[in-house]
Amino acid sequence: MLSLEELNSLDGVSYFEENISDEDVKKTEKILQTLQVNIGKKCNLACKHCHVQAGPNRTELMSKDIMKDCLVVFKEQGFSILDITGGAPEMNPELMWFIEEATKIAKKVIVRTNLTILKEEEYKHLPEFYAKHKVELVCSLPYYTAKDTNRQRGEGVFEDCIDVLQKLNEIGYGRNPELILNMVYNPGGAFLPAPQASLEEQYKIKLKNQFDIDFNQLFTITNNPIGRFGGFLKRSNNLERYMDRLCSAFNPSALKGMMCRTQLSVSWDGSLYDCDFNQAVDLKVEGENSISMLKGKELSQRKIKFGNHCYACTAGAGSSCGGTTA
Template sequence: MNNKSYLEKLDCIPSFESKVTNKDFCKTNKSLTTMQINIGKLCNLACKHCHVEAGPNRTEIMNLETIKDCLQVFKENNFSILDITGGAPEMNPNFEWLVKEAIKIEAKVIVRSNLVILREEKYKHLLEFYAENKVEVVCSLPYYSPKDADRQRGEGVFHESINILKELNKLGYGKDESLVLNLVYNPGGAFLPPPQKSLELQYKQKLKKEYGIIFNHLFTITNNPVGRFGSFLERSNNLEGYMERLSNSFNSSTVENMMCRNQLSIGWDGKLYDCDFNQTLGWTINGKNHISMLKGNVIEKRQISLGNHCYACTAGNGSSCGGSTT
C-alpha cells in the first residue's frame, strides 16, 4: 500500500488531533511503563486483518545487538513491562534468550502468540518454557466458533488453537494466579468490536462448555485501517465508510488512556515509534529515533505523532493492545 495516497484519503474526515481538546494528551506521560518490541515480521500465518503484514515470506528479524540495546534501555529507564510481538515472535532465533534476560532484570514479560506456531515441532517446547518463566501469554482467537475464526486466519486454525489452549490449561495457565492467559478478539470486517465485558462472558461460557477451556481475560481490539486490513478496506471500497464510522464513534474519555502515552514501540530494525500502527506507517518518533541513540540517556516526554488512524484507538470504548481503555 502507498501510505501517502492512503493517508490522503483518510483526510475525508476531521483530523484526529482537532478532536483532542486537552493538548497535553497529545504527549506521552513523563515516565513510561511499557516497552513493546516487534522482533520480526516472519510468521507462519498471513492473517487478513494483520496491520504488520506479517507472513511466511517476510525476512525482517531483529538481531541480537538490537535486542541487547532494548534490554539496556529498558533497565536504564525503569520500564516494568516488556511486550514482545511480531509476526510470530517465537520464530526469532534469539527469542528464548530475550525472555530469559528480561526476567533477570525483573521485567514482566508478555508474549503475543498466534498459538498455532506452538504446534510445530521446533516450537512445542515453548509451552513449558512459558510456564517455567511465568510469561504472560496473549493470544489471538478471533471468535469462539470455527467458521468465523478460520475465515480470518485460515482453514483449520481454530481447532489447532483450541488444542494449544488445552495444553496451556494443563500447564496451569488460566488457573494458577502467576500463569496469565489472555485472548484477543478482532472484528472480522469493517465494524467495531462489541463491548468487551459482554463478549468476554460469551467467550468464557462457550469455550468452557464446548472445550473445557478457561482463561483470564478477553481483549477486544478495533482493527486499525493500516497494513493488510487497510488494503482490504481500499479494495472493497469500505475505507471512507469505516473511517466515518470510527470518527463518529470518537469517545473523548478514551484519549487520556491511549496506549501510545505510556509506551515506547521498537521495530525489528531498532527504529522507535509511538505505537505498532505508526510503525506500520513508518512514522518514527521525533528526535532520537533509534534504540541505540537512547543508551545511557533518560527518555524524555515527547509529542506523539497522531493521524486519523488514531480514531481506531478512541472509538467506542477505546482500544489498545490490552483491550478497551474505558
C-alpha cells in the first residue's frame, strides 16, 4: 500500500502547499455547503481505481447513532447538501432511514451508487425509494463501452449498469427535471481525463443511440494516487511518472474550487476530514475531529490539511466529486 508519507517525500515533487500563495485558499469558506458522509466501506465491487479500497470483504459500516449525530450537526451548522457515499452506500442497512430523515432538513440529498448493486434482489426496491424522496443520483460508469468499463470494474459490470440505467430512466431519472441522474467518469489508467464537456457529449450520444439512455451531467474525476490506484502505480513503477504528469498539469485556477473548501467529510466511524481523499489517507481535520464533538458547537473556519495527493484535484481542469473545478 502506498502511504501519504511516500507521496510527500518523492524526489522531484515539490510539496503541494508550496504552490499556494493566497492564504485564504488554505482555509475553508466561512459557510460550508456540503456534508459528505461515507456510510461504509463494504461494496459488491472492488474497482481498480477505488481510493477508499472498498470491497466485498470490508465490514466497516456507519452506525445509526453516528448517522443521528450527522443529522444534528447538519441542521445546527446550516449545511444544505447531504452527500452520501461508500463503498456501496446501499449495503448499509440504515440507508433508507438516513435518507428519510435527511430529506426533512436538506435542500438536496445525493447518493453515489455503482449501479450494479441495484440489480441484486436485496436492493431492487431502492430506485423507486430514491425517486419517491427525489434523491439525486451520482452513478459511476467509467466508460460508455463494455470493454473499457469491465476492464476497470469486472466482467459483466457494464451490462448490469446499462440495465439499471434503463430502469432509472423508466421511473423518470434523467428525464423528469426533479429526478437528477449524473454520471462519473474515471480514467482507466495513469492519465488525465479528457475535457468534461466533450466527454459528456460523447457519453450522451453513445448511450442514447445504443441504449436509449438519458442522463443530466457527466463529472470527470482524476484518479487520485492513493488507495488501490496508488498501490497499482507503485507496483507497476508508474508512480513517479504519474506524479510528474499531475505536477506538470498543476492549474492555479483550480485552487479556489477545491471541494475541501466548501465541505466537511465524515467517515463511517464519525471521524472528520477535509475531503474524501484525506479520509482515505486518514488525514483528519484540525481541531474537533469527530462528528459527535461538533454537536452544540459552532463550526469555525479552519485551515485545510494538504498533501501531495492534492495535485490530482488541481491538475488540468481540476477535479472534485462534482467534476471539474476550473
